[in-house]
Amino acid sequence: MHKLLSLVVTLIVLAGFTGSAYSQSRTVTGKVTQSEDNSPLPGVNVLVRGSATGALADVEGNYTISAEPDAVLVFSFIGFAPYEVRVGNQTTINVQLTALVTELNQVVVTGYNTQQARDVIGSITTVSADRVKDIPVVGIDQALQGQAAGVQVTQSSGTPGGGISVRVRGSTSISASNRPLFVVDGVPVEDGQLALREFGGQNDNALAMLNPKDIESYVILKDANAKAIYGSRGANGVVLVTTKRGKSGRTSISANVERGLTEIIRKPDLLNSRELLELQREAVINAGDDPIRQGLIPGVTDAVDTDWVDAILRRGVYQQYQVSASGGTDRTRFYLSGNFRDEEGVQLNNRFLRFSGTLNLDHNATPRLAFGTNITISRLRNDRVKGDNFLDGVYSGAIKSLPYYAPYDEQGKLIGPDAPGYAGFPNFNPVAQALLPRFQTFATKILGNLYASYNITPSLKFRAQLGTDFNDVIEDQFESSATAIGGYLPSVGGRGYGIYSTGVYAIFINTNTLTFSRTIGDKHNLIGVAGTEIIPRIDRTSSVQGRLFPSDDFTYITSAGIVDAGSSFLLRSGLASVFGDFNYSYSDRYLVRLTARTDGSSRFGENRRFGFFPSASAGWRISSEPFMERFSGFLDDLKLRVSYGFSGNQGIPEFQFLGTFSAATYNGSSGTGPSRLGNALLQWESTREANIGLDASFWNGRLSFTADVYDNYTSKLLFAEPIPLTTGFGSVQGNIGNIANQGVELSVKTVNLDRTVKWTTDFNISRNVNTVVVLATDDPLFRGYDATGVGSTNVVVPSQPLGTFWGLRFLGVDAATGDAIYQDLNGDGVIGPDDAQVIGNAQPDFIGGITNKVSWRGFELSGFFQFSYGNEMLNLSKTGLLNAGEDLNTNQMREALQRWRRPGDITHVPRYVSGDTYNNQQSSRFLEDGSYLRLKNLTLGYNLPADLLTRYKVSSIRVYASGTNLWTLTRYSGPDPEVSTLDGSTTAQGIDFFTLPQVRTVILGLTVGF
């Protein structure tokens, strides 16, 4: 607790800057208005330069202040250029303030305060929502894709509303969360999956509940300067999201419609019945058996030829509608919107529906007191289908299923478990698996806050905010007796299988800040923020499961013959914090920022509960130095930034520090059994971050760039350390190692043409080198999927990055025998687990994006490419689809036709031998170059000329066409190099295991403004 106290003291010291001295001479009055429309500007700060004397403009924009004749009044207001005027002998001074437009003068949110972009000395990237306005992105995470250097956003699959991985400056953690913290209007929001039930790797995504069309801007905080103020949650980066707000003036209404189609970008190339049968017969003969005895009979077995992938795919319809209104008076401003989005997945029966509404309201009650609210309510219905490593998945089942079976019988009825011609385990009927189950997730999100701010003195403001992110999730599931689980597998369903589960995931947040800003003399600028924050969280979950329904007409558990499982659970956690943020600038040239935060977290034991996260940074605006004057002809701004500090990660489950017993049942009795080993010394992950950056802007913004170099070092890694099973436990949660991330980032903006035709280019590229430096033991830690022959697909081992692949090294196929040749690492003449080694990794050498935008008269054409270079993909699908005969239950890909068949064949595909696993061991045979360049989006828009519109009392009409994932350049042999089966995994990223590829979406849109 005394760390907390020490910060309270810091806070008092910060507050102490307010000691003020009033002097008096003459009274000046006046009115402040906006230059744009002459409307009054309430809340403008009026200060006598070099003193503490100040005043605030009232709701009519009127102010009164005392000043001496030689004093200079400074008028300032966020979002407007400051204005200075000498008092002289005037007693009435009316002032017009001009809204700021250039990027450097834009105001950015920097945590608990705002700053002008040009004064920012941290590494941050601002993404204006304008850049994604024509792209049908589903959630606020997807909007960041390719937009910022050092931010890697990948979509784990083509499932609508599915998981998206966001990594800011690489991965800092092995097992704790690697997701950045998303903060929407001051409220940290739920990320990750919402649904309780696993669907084979393809998770849903809580961030898809927020409508990107209501977002004004995204600010990505990347270095210690920017994010240390978020303390224990800052290590993975912070994304500050600001929703749209109203402006005083005319009420503007905007309506938007988008409609389009989606289809899969590329289908896997699989064998037909005849080709597969020939292959399987060869595999059986190679195993010394008779194919006829195994039922592989030409003309009989291959009588049916079904393309299962075609059978379960469709062209999905996408539609989206939005209406918004904003406006206000000088005292009250509002933004109101409603949105409906309906996106059909490319898999049958897969659909994502979202309704959302936002109301933002700001009111100035008096010149000193303002309050307001942001409320977003969003309702989601997600019709899901199973995927990836589920045998009864839809896409995954379709790729694997033998073409020998048909989805429908001659009467057009779906073939079920009772019908002849049902493939049965492990193939089932993927079309029935898509159409029959009901997997609906209903989620409701209430994201809201109330705030009040009060200007105690012109330079001291108090602000209090209460907020919540409240997520309520219901999963309503039923698998009928004609499905794999509901009918074919008696151990679960028997006659129908239903699960109904609910979850409430909610945080409440209270943030109180005191902001102090003051100019001393005309050169010293001080801004300080001190605050407290407290965030309690609850997770309430429940579920009930039923089986043996009278018939498939009864699908709710009320009709279940047996209700055989049920649960309810509650988990509480919390965070309590004190923080301070101090900015100082001298003469606009030398800038300093110090921040500190102390966090207390319920996730750690008594002795390790509090963590302290300080940062210090400095900036030097070189371009303002007198000796730079001679370059001022072309140099707008040149700024050098240095920052150093600490941030943390607490993203682990609750109560891991306690050794615990949980309920255990036996034979109808209940008792308690050991469930976890304790670790009282468990503590935060801590990341030390150092950053040097340079911002430059030339020729009035025609060329600008930002470059950053960073060196981050994460220690005390949170990790469930695997321990020998002889202890009775498999793992213990510990702090066991260090990870380094070093990198460079460059973003360049150019205005190539600026006449009738305007052409701009935004380019960003970054390189991050991730290295596991130390682990508690020298032993490698194995992760990922179980892998034949070598244990696991992935390894965490010192001096290698996270995402390192493990396996045998495949040297080729023996031309004489047709068997795989693996490197005999230990030279013992036998291929075994001791020959397994590091065979590659999923970390890219470079990632980036490039956006070109050309506009001419009303037309706008923009193209956005995203690239990743040097990463490897583990095409684990090939252990099934190119399995060298290990089993005959799986269709094979076309590459199997290149298999070794007779001595002398030179090929990279081993011979097929039924039941043999040797040639199908986890090896570099399945590893591929995952580099790609992808045309992520191409948009053509047209704004109808204004003179045409005025006649119809319409202020703007914009029509546009937009396509996503239109073209990909890659050497990867699977359908899509961007997917990742283990959505969100860091140690096992870049694995493609029957994962649904991305979809190509082509839409037409229309926006009308009134």
Add this chain to the structure above:
Amino acid sequence: MKKILWILIFLLPAVSCREVLEPKPVDLEIDEVALNAPADVANVQIGLYNAFRGMAAPVVVAGDFTADLVLHRGTFTLFRELVTKQIRPSNGAVSALWGSIYNVAYSANFILDRLPGIAGVPAQQRREVTATARFLRGYAYFIGAHTYGGIPLVTTPNVAANRTIGRSTKEQVLAFVLEDYLAALADLPERPAGPGFAGKNAVRAALARYFLYQREWASAEQYASQVIGSGQYRLDPAFEDVVLRDFPAESIFEMGYTLADDPGTATFGLNNLFVGRREVIPSNQAILALLSAQSGERIRTIGFNPGQQGGTDNGWSVRKYGTGDEDNNNIYIFRLAEMYLIRAEARANLGRVAGANSATEDINVLRARAKAGLVSGVGTPAAMLTLIEQERLYELAYEGHRWYDLVRTGRAQPVLSAFSPNWSSTYEVWPIPLSETQRNPSLRNAQNPGY
């Protein structure tokens, strides 16, 4: 400054810090309170049984999948490796059984370590719980020694020490097992709460099996006779009840599942493996044996569905493990029929093939129940032992005995090399799990030969 202090008060958050930072764990007990009062004793004993039950399905997998009773037709590599005799240290079944053995050891050691320090526990309960812990721990090590050879002998809940513990010899482990068994035999009740719980007869049955494996025939016969003679159990007249019912009259010790904790589709859920997924199906050898006249009604152990026949699938399935609602999801540890088989084998080895108190007599008890032809005229102990090997297959198929039987009688090599071309004597023990040789320095160079 007054104003500022007033504001500072407002800055303090609305909720108390302690309330947010120290939430009470829900539905969890921390180690320190899990076993510190008399009322906790019954609870941790249930927890121990729960851990012990976790071992039952992996033992069936070890005993049957490693032998010649099943064909693999599923997708799990771990089972395919066992069935097709390509077992590797990375195998998931190998680590699952190993892990479950040490789960039992930890739970038992925890009780044995803490229980003496708790005041107020009735003496009889104290003795019985201690005996239960020693019996279940003993059985776990018995399975461990016969599956992996000499394994680390963990006797305390000291996690730090158990992280680096090395292998004991198989003889040391088995001596420890015997010590545990005999201690348990003294203090367990003659009649337990039910066949789901262990009493004296469960220990006697375990001792009978122990001495059978040790080839100490007289002791094996003696303990088997004690169980048979106790009169607590009788053979169910219809063999099918053994296959399709939980807790039949002959059940000595049986792992109980209810609807609520049925393993369902878990990796080692036996119904899912045998009936649902049909990950494995009866091998042709097993089907022919069970179809024979000598097997009689024991063919009910498996069933045929012509709809499932086709391709590599012979259409047969194991029926022994039902779903949660079928009153048939339990797993036998000991049942009376095994005692007759143990006694028959002991008697045959002692030269008592026919006549009163002979192997023939015991076998015919089972034959009669199975409505199969009675045995007569078997002349030599060797011929009788061959017959008993088959008899054990008919009676105990898919209860996890076959591989252990073939290995202990030295018959694994001829029988299993005929079953699979990949068989080698390496597979007479399982490997130490790869994860253990990687994580425990004392096991690093201690892998079983051939792996």
